[in-house]
Amino acid sequence: MEQGLAATGENWRAKVAELHALLADIQPQLIDAEARLAERFAEISRFELTLRTKIGPLVQRLEALKEETRALRRKLRQMQEDWFFARENGDAADFVMAGWNFSEEGGAAAAGDYRYMGPRVPPPPADLSADKQEAIKRLYRQLARRFHPDLSRNETEREYRTGVMMRINAAYTAGDLEKLQAIAAEPDSPNHVNDAQTDQQLAEALLRELVRCRQRLAEIEGEFASLARHRNAVLLRRAQRAAAAGRDLLAEMVVELQEEIAQSMVERDVLRQEIESFSDEQPDMAPDTFADTIFDLGLEQLFDEGDDYLAASDWSRRRSDRFYDEEDMLDDLD
16 A cells, blocks of 8 residues: 555645545444444443452452461461371462453453553443443444544544543443543544644555554454453353253352351361360371361261261362363353
8 A cells, every 4th residue: 555655746626536535434343443443342241240349258268268278287287297297298289260360450441552541441330221322332432433543543633532532431330321421522633733744744654543443453352352351251152052951150159158158267277276286185196187187077976977068179170160260261252
């Protein structure tokens, strides 16, 4: 295209018409792609709010219990060493839910580099009606057509539109119709400068805009791919598939987290009791199996033999298989 532009000589007017036609074709594609990306962000943002509300407190509770249990195990093993003068062979690694961060800092928007998305977007209201969502979506697309930075005529206007576009995306993701309506009242661009150009200058400017639009379309594809890899986006897809099959994946996660919290509380309490009684009498078993045996006995006392409770290692395996299995994640991306 650039070589063709340079070779046109005096036929700039025909080149301007050609570039206008190319831009008229690509600009709607760009606006549609930008809107679909913003809609996906909004969908994931709503899902992340649900995760923070339903799952986040349970994860925090479980992590606190596991940290407390690890500290008690270290204390008990130190007491064993004091008693038996035996060296610790190493504790089995406790399962830690690495990456299960449901705070805003762990959200999809903060995990990647998205040009027109700020990392801190307030969550949408939980009671946003379908009619209001549709009104927000319709207004968003209107504003994107008006303010998209790649539709700018000069760098001053591009800088202005970039700031407005980020505000539009933030308001859309947050489900804030009033902010979008306020932005709609703003001018399309700052004070115009003299845009008088020769046909050659206009053709060169149009070519730059065409290149920018193509680059942004490619960039949006990369942003979609990056967003799709985020674990919250993967979990959302799994939740949607489960819902289509009549299951509530988040409710299942809540049940399993509650089960592991109950087991962690048992482990903690048994360890506490053993530490309290340790100094009263010398244990009869070897130090490398003592704490684990006490824990197993405590579980047997708490749960009936017929109850279908799983140990923490089984929970780890099942949770990974059902929620964040890496091979399944790759399948999702394919």
